[in-house]
Amino acid sequence: MIELKNVIKRYGSFALSCSLRLEEGRVTGLIGQNGAGKTTTFKTILGLVNPDSGEIRVFGRSRSQSGAEEREHIGAVLSDSGFGGHLTVKQAASILKSAYKSFREEEFFKRCAEYGLPADKKIREFSTGMKAKLKVLSALSHDSRLLILDEPTAGLDVVARDEILDMLRTYMETEGRGILISSHISGDLENLCDDVYMIHKGKLIFHEDTDVILSEYGLLKMEESAYANLDKDYILCARKENYGYCCLTKERQYYQENYPSVVVERCGLDQVQIMLTGGMGNEGII
Numbered sequence: 050m051i052e053l054k055n056v057i058k059r060y061g062s063f064a065l066s067c068s069l070r071l072e073e074g075r076v077t078g079l080i081g082q083n084g085a086g087k088t089t090t091f092k093t094i095l096g097l098v099n100p101d102s103g104e105i106r107v108f109g110r111s112r113s114q115s116g117a118e119e120r121e122h123i124g125a126v127l128s129d130s131g132f133g134g135h136l137t138v139k140q141a142a143s144i145l146k147s148a149y150k151s152f153r154e155e156e157f158f159k160r161c162a163e164y165g166l167p168a169d170k171k172i173r174e175f176s177t178g179m180k181a182k183l184k185v186l187s188a189l190s191h192d193s194r195l196l197i198l199d200e201p202t203a204g205l206d207v208v209a210r211d212e213i214l215d216m217l218r219t220y221m222e223t224e225g226r227g228i229l230i231s232s233h234i235s236g237d238l239e240n241l242c243d244d245v246y247m248i249h250k251g252k253l254i255f256h257e258d259t260d261v262i263l264s265e266y267g268l269l270k271m272e273e274s275a276y277a278n279l280d281k282d283y284i285l286c287a288r289k290e291n292y293g294y295c296c297l298t299k300e301r302q303y304y305q306e307n308y309p310s311v312v313v314e315r316c317g318l319d320q321v322q323i324m325l326t327g328g329m330g331n332e333g334i335i
């Protein structure tokens with residue numbers, strides 16, 4: 050659905066350098082620290098930012114070949130944009146109607162009511178959560194096959210986040226769809242994504258299936274002497290700690306079986322991100 054090949058975008062000293070793929074039927078996550086380049090990646094895919102070089106294909110077509118037909122099938126949420134605060138939901142619906150031939154007006158209003166968004170209230174009077182729900186419902190309001198969602202759950206309480214994640218799971222029940230999503234809430238991505246890319250200082254440093262991370266990756270904690278004797282073949286990176294070393298491995302079970310003195314823990318996206326962006330030997334992993 051999306052293919053980025055060697056895409057480069059420079060902003061002063063910052064350079065985005067990105068190659069990634071989103072396959073049909075999959076939800077792919079993009080994680081990274083503040084300023085890592087996630088929004089720039091999304092905007093580049095959406096054609097809102099012109100890359101300096103590289104190739105971008107959406108639905109198999111390059112940016113120069115794509116037009117209104119492709120846009121009709123993309124629903125987007127960007128962290129720094131949305132409807133003007135002076136508009137009401139009704140007025141926002143008119144904009145969506147003129148922007149998308151396939152806008153489903155009746156369903157849109159029904160869903161807004163279900164999610165507690167009054168049709169006649171000005172959007173500036175909405176809470177953060179209400180604005181976030183409106184953005185996601187707008188992205189889902191037309192015949193989109195691809196959702197590009199930049200932090201759609203930012204600032205939401207756990208119940209509101211769960212509602213949005215449920216909307217996205219329901220969306221994916223129809224074949225031929227895909228989602229590219231970013232979030233700083235790793236639990237949301239662990240529950241939703243099939244695979245995850247990690248971006249750091251503009252470079253993609255990691256890509257893995259979420260279930261592989263959760264089932265096979267691990268953190269190893271040990272004293273300095275144990276680290277000296279450790280088989281490092283399956284160590285992705287290591288960090289010096291007060292007690293000795295903390296290592297990230299893709300082969301948790303191997304160390305569990307062969308190094309009884311090493312503490313072996315399961316890990317999630319947060320731990321992988323902390324290790325890969327702060328540990329030793331974190332260059333050139335992808």
Ligand SMILES: Nc1ncnc2c1ncn2[C@@H]1O[C@H](COP(=O)(O)OP(=O)(O)OP(=O)(O)O)[C@@H](O)[C@H]1O
Pocket residue numbers: 060063081082083084085086087088089090128
């Ligand atoms: N229009 C712009 N002009 C100049 N620099 C920009 C512009 N847009 C983004 N940048 C820079 O590009 C870098 C990446 O920003 P980006 O918004 O993509 O990060 P991000 O990963 O989405 O961060 P966050 O998690 O904080 O939203 C930052 O250094 C930012 O200052």
